[in-house]
Amino acid sequence: MDTKPSSTTLLALSSFLLLFFLANSQPSHDQHHNYPRKPRPQRRAIPKPCKELVFYFHDIIYNGKNSRNATAAIVGAPAWGNRTILAGQNHFGDVVVFDDPITLDNNLHAPAVGRAQGMYVYDKKEVFTAWLGFSFVFNSTEHVGTLTFAGADPLMNKTRDVSVVGGTGDFFMARGIATLMTDAFEGEVYFRLRVDIKLYECWW
Amino acid sequence: MDTKPSSTTLLALSSFLLLFFLANSQPSHDQHHNYPRKPRPQRRAIPKPCKELVFYFHDIIYNGKNSRNATAAIVGAPAWGNRTILAGQNHFGDVVVFDDPITLDNNLHAPAVGRAQGMYVYDKKEVFTAWLGFSFVFNSTEHVGTLTFAGADPLMNKTRDVSVVGGTGDFFMARGIATLMTDAFEGEVYFRLRVDIKLYECWW
Amino acid sequence: MDTKPSSTTLLALSSFLLLFFLANSQPSHDQHHNYPRKPRPQRRAIPKPCKELVFYFHDIIYNGKNSRNATAAIVGAPAWGNRTILAGQNHFGDVVVFDDPITLDNNLHAPAVGRAQGMYVYDKKEVFTAWLGFSFVFNSTEHVGTLTFAGADPLMNKTRDVSVVGGTGDFFMARGIATLMTDAFEGEVYFRLRVDIKLYECWW
Numbered sequence: 001m002d003t004k005p006s007s008t009t010l011l012a013l014s015s016f017l018l019l020f021f022l023a024n025s026q027p028s029h030d031q032h033h034n035y036p037r038k039p040r041p042q043r044r045a046i047p048k049p050c051k052e053l054v055f056y057f058h059d060i061i062y063n064g065k066n067s068r069n070a071t072a073a074i075v076g077a078p079a080w081g082n083r084t085i086l087a088g089q090n091h092f093g094d095v096v097v098f099d100d101p102i103t104l105d106n107n108l109h110a111p112a113v114g115r116a117q118g119m120y121v122y123d124k125k126e127v128f129t130a131w132l133g134f135s136f137v138f139n140s141t142e143h144v145g146t147l148t149f150a151g152a153d154p155l156m157n158k159t160r161d162v163s164v165v166g167g168t169g170d171f172f173m174a175r176g177i178a179t180l181m182t183d184a185f186e187g188e189v190y191f192r193l194r195v196d197i198k199l200y201e202c203w204w
Numbered sequence: 205m206d207t208k209p210s211s212t213t214l215l216a217l218s219s220f221l222l223l224f225f226l227a228n229s230q231p232s233h234d235q236h237h238n239y240p241r242k243p244r245p246q247r248r249a250i251p252k253p254c255k256e257l258v259f260y261f262h263d264i265i266y267n268g269k270n271s272r273n274a275t276a277a278i279v280g281a282p283a284w285g286n287r288t289i290l291a292g293q294n295h296f297g298d299v300v301v302f303d304d305p306i307t308l309d310n311n312l313h314a315p316a317v318g319r320a321q322g323m324y325v326y327d328k329k330e331v332f333t334a335w336l337g338f339s340f341v342f343n344s345t346e347h348v349g350t351l352t353f354a355g356a357d358p359l360m361n362k363t364r365d366v367s368v369v370g371g372t373g374d375f376f377m378a379r380g381i382a383t384l385m386t387d388a389f390e391g392e393v394y395f396r397l398r399v400d401i402k403l404y405e406c407w408w
Numbered sequence: 409m410d411t412k413p414s415s416t417t418l419l420a421l422s423s424f425l426l427l428f429f430l431a432n433s434q435p436s437h438d439q440h441h442n443y444p445r446k447p448r449p450q451r452r453a454i455p456k457p458c459k460e461l462v463f464y465f466h467d468i469i470y471n472g473k474n475s476r477n478a479t480a481a482i483v484g485a486p487a488w489g490n491r492t493i494l495a496g497q498n499h500f501g502d503v504v505v506f507d508d509p510i511t512l513d514n515n516l517h518a519p520a521v522g523r524a525q526g527m528y529v530y531d532k533k534e535v536f537t538a539w540l541g542f543s544f545v546f547n548s549t550e551h552v553g554t555l556t557f558a559g560a561d562p563l564m565n566k567t568r569d570v571s572v573v574g575g576t577g578d579f580f581m582a583r584g585i586a587t588l589m590t591d592a593f594e595g596e597v598y599f600r601l602r603v604d605i606k607l608y609e610c611w612w
Contacts, residue, residue: 046376047407064487073501075529076280076299076484079268093277093301095323095484097501097539099532117531117560118539119503121279123321124303131301131322133337133541135560148559148571150369151352152321152339163352163370165558166571168585172454173608177372200377200407203455203608250580251611280484280503283472297481297505299527325483327525328507335505335526337541354573355556356525356543367556367574381576404581404611 049176050202056183057100057116058108059191066189072098091122102136106183106192114138120153129154132162145169147197149178164197175201253380254406260387261304261320262312263395276302295326306340310387310396318342324357333358336366349373351401353382368401379405457584458610464591465508465524466516467599474597480506499530510544514591514600522546528561537562540570553577555605557586572605583609
């Protein structure tokens with residue numbers, strides 16, 4: 001038997017390469033040029049993240065007595081509210097500004113690896129729920145850079161997903177999903193949040 | 205004539221494959237590694253969306269008398285304003301928090317398929333214009349998940365585009381453009397907005 | 409010597425094409441389907457932007473006396489603050505709404521090519537730092553469309569990066585990084601910011 005490939009074999013291989021390339025290029029093409037996609041079956045496979053991170057952050061709301069420790073303050077309130085007690089009707093209308101320490105575990109006094117900075121508004125009368133806009137500002141041996149988050153936080157749910165809309169530094173151009181969980185709270189002053197960050201777009 | 209391809213033909217085909225691949229890989233390469241693009245001609249073809257959705261949402265601003273129906277409240281105002289009447293100077297400086305029902309048609313009393321939650325600030329003295337940050341929180345038989353929006357809303361324009369900056373659940377990692385239209389309003393209390401959502405990045 | 413390529417050469421070429429294609433397709437594949445990436449070496453090459461823009465914008469905060477010129481107003485403040493003087497403790501808790509002219513050079517009186525519209529919150533007690541959400545609304549011969557920004561602004565730093573989270577019109581679907589620099593300020597009333605915008609996702 002001849003060990004050399006025939007010309008026909010080569011043609012087949014080349015054709016295979018062509019088909020292979022076309023088949024593989026399709027998803028990329030769709031992604032960028034947006035030809036309509038066929039609906040996928042109901043049970044979708046969640047893609048694997050390109051980076052996963054878990055942090056805790058700690059929100060201590062100013063209540064008129066804790067100015068030394070407070071990391072958050074009510075700065076806007078509806079006509080029926082004030083700025084030292086969260087408003088009635090599930091805090092509807094309260095605007096809170098925060099600068100909370102980020103820790104690697106659930107200990108408030110662990111060394112902070114960064115700060116969670118931004119705002120939330122309680123946006124519903126009937127139930128506790130908020131809209132969040134904030135950034136994680138990292139400045140540790142591990143990470144330097146920021147991640148910016150936005151989304152709805154129906155905070156009575158065990159877990160709730162917000163969007164990671166951008167990043168800088170180590171998180172250059174990142175996008176993803178952050179799952180928030182209320183890990184602990186004390187009255188209406190201390191809230192500890194756990195956040196599981198899954199990035200699905202990583203540039204490096 | 206010989207039906208078998210000559211070696212020369214094969215070389216040509218292989219070269220074609222190489223060129224074809226290089227030509228096709230270029231857009232994808234550009235997209236990710238960002239070599240500068242050549243300017244395109246003025247009239248650009250708008251890409252086809254990977255998903256299109258139309259909704260209405262209904263904003264009833266608290267005016268001191270309608271607390272039962274109100275879905276929005278003024279929570280911040282400049283020094284010259286207050287929180288039960290929208291400020292003068294085109295409401296410049298008013299911060300409004302909302303939790304509005306989303307419907308499939310323009311009827312306020314149609315079953316809500318979700319809630320539009322977030323905030324807007326009137327940001328200009330000379331003319332009505334606002335900056336928006338909000339999410340659609342869907343919880344219907346049709347959709348479960350969120351879409352998050354941000355952008356300027358020059359609300360005296362017939363249509364204005366804001367960015368869809370992220371999504372979760374059924375709208376996992378989505379991006380796109382939302383076109384807002386004031387569909388109806390009554391005085392300075394009720395506003396009905398139509399929103400045409402066009403997603404250009406769909407993960408499923 | 410025979411000038412025609414041997415079959416072996418052709419096979420090698422085809423194999424090369426296959427390998428070449430696989431190697432090149434990997435980044436695109438990673439980007440979209442998110443297989444985990446290998447960590448890159450510490451010194452990363454910053455990708456080349458697909459578009460670069462430089463602008464100045466001018467923030468004149470209302471101080472109770474300058475209502476004719478002011479482009480920004482304090483609209484939220486913590487319990488210890490008010491809305492005509494920025495609060496103590498590094499303005500922690502102040503919410504500022506703005507509509508600032510954008511110019512091509514550092515001259516406040518140069519023709520505006522658009523408006524910077526949105527809000528910032530001073531979010532830290534110990535040092536000046538803010539969280540920003542705003543859009544550039546362009547309407548000039550050069551550009552029509554918007555860019556939307558979000559992120560932390562540790563404004564005592566010489567430069568600070570925020571995320572470009574979306575765009576419309578000429579900046580359809582754009583993403584990138586904006587570097588803010590305080591170019592000049594007068595007291596606590598006038599701030600001139602220089603912003604270097606680098607887009608890394610351009611759709612046209």
